[in-house]
Amino acid sequence: MRLEGLGYHVPAEDRGGFFGEGTEAAVRAFQQRRGLAVDGKVGAATLRELEENSLKLGDRLLRLTSSGMRGDDVLVLQASLNALGFSSGKHDGIFGPRTAEALVEFQGNLAIDEDGIVGPETLRALDRLRYFSRLGMGTGPRTRERLARTSGPPGIAGKVIAIDPGHGGEDPGELGPSGESEAEICFTLAAILALLLDQDGAETTLTRGPHNDPLEVERAEVANDLGADLFVSIHLNSHSHSQAEGAAAYFYEMQGVASEPGEHLADLVVEELATTGRVNCRSHGKAYPLLRETRMPAVMVEPCFITSPEEVKLLLDPEGATRIASALRRAIARYYLDGS
Ligand SMILES: [Zn+2]
Numbered sequence: 303m304r305l306e307g308l309g310y311h312v313p314a315e316d317r318g319g320f321f322g323e324g325t326e327a328a329v330r331a332f333q334q335r336r337g338l339a340v341d342g343k344v345g346a347a348t349l350r351e352l353e354e355n356s357l358k359l360g361d362r363l364l365r366l367t368s369s370g371m372r373g374d375d376v377l378v379l380q381a382s383l384n385a386l387g388f389s390s391g392k393h394d395g396i397f398g399p400r401t402a403e404a405l406v407e408f409q410g411n412l413a414i415d416e417d418g419i420v421g422p423e424t425l426r427a428l429d430r431l432r433y434f435s436r437l438g439m440g441t442g443p444r445t446r447e448r449l450a451r452t453s454g455p456p457g458i459a460g461k462v463i464a465i466d467p468g469h470g471g472e473d474p475g476e477l478g479p480s481g482e483s484e485a486e487i488c489f490t491l492a493a494i495l496a497l498l499l500d501q502d503g504a505e506t507t508l509t510r511g512p513h514n515d516p517l518e519v520e521r522a523e524v525a526n527d528l529g530a531d532l533f534v535s536i537h538l539n540s541h542s543h544s545q546a547e548g549a550a551a552y553f554y555e556m557q558g559v560a561s562e563p564g565e566h567l568a569d570l571v572v573e574e575l576a577t578t579g580r581v582n583c584r585s586h587g588k589a590y591p592l593l594r595e596t597r598m599p600a601v602m603v604e605p606c607f608i609t610s611p612e613e614v615k616l617l618l619d620p621e622g623a624t625r626i627a628s629a630l631r632r633a634i635a636r637y638y639l640d641g642s
Pocket residue numbers: 468469475476484537538
């Protein structure tokens with residue numbers, strides 16, 4: 303019913319509570335559209351998107367809560383505030399401290415009660431200014447994120463960088479041709495990268511140890527609590543064909559609005575990995591929970607395919623792993639020097 307309400311086609315034979323092929327196809331179409339992993343299954347992330355997708359601004363009172371209210375109504379609010387120059391941070395549909403700050407600033411400017419609540423008065427003010435018709439959705443520049451990159455001295459020194467090795471603990475991630483685990487290889491890459499960045503004067507933190515597997519929100523929380531400048535998550539790609547190989551990177555994007563700094567870094571990452579002989583599988587915008595929940599510019603990188611015997615060999619060789627980690631380090635260095 304919810305998918306139908308959102309305009310996705312559910313065939314007659316599936317109505318009345320039957321999860322058939324048609325429903326699965328509708329789930330896949332929805333996932334594709336929202337930048338989720340497209341698997342046709344209604345897991346936690348998809349369920350949350352389904353619930354949030356139907357909220358319109360004005361459906362409820364929006365305010366800062368400890369868990370952070372989420373939904374498309376928040377997304378519209380952020381787009382409106384951003385477009386007006388009240389930067390509400392990452393365009394993530396989560397009512398966090400920055401959104402609250404931007405809202406209070408906006409209210410102050412319009413001489414409305416500065417209560418940080420989107421109630422009737424604030425809605426009327428937004429309406430009066432007819433932002434929504436003029437804006438459409440999500441034209442907002444992401445000024446704070448950009449500032450985060452260009453303020454302070456250029457270069458890696460002094461930057462707080464959170465590095466997230468994928469999987470871990472009970473979850474090995476994808477497996478290589480001889481049972482090599484994605485979790486272990488990612489941890490090694492992350493540890494080498496941290497070492498290299500520390501040598502450049504950065505303060506690095508790993509989001510997990512060698513043997514545990516925190517939830518994605520917990521990993522994001524580590525970075526948020528640190529006030530990290532940058533978040534780099536390391537995974538490996540996989541494919542049923544062993545010939546598939548190359549490097550890809552992902553940045554946060556929701557409904558066509560991308561994190562500008564995230565996209566920039568993702569581009570640099572695949573460019574630098576290509577200089578190590580990797581096939582450039584490009585950068586892609588995704589609404590992965592990890593990219594969304596982190597408040598700073600974030601990328602997820604898959605430098606290689608764990609299902610490619612050749613690339614696994616490279617990764618298991620300490621020199622090869624260092625080459626890959628060095629490419630990531632160069633991308634981060636360029637990111638902090640480019641500044642544009
Ligand atoms: Zn993975």
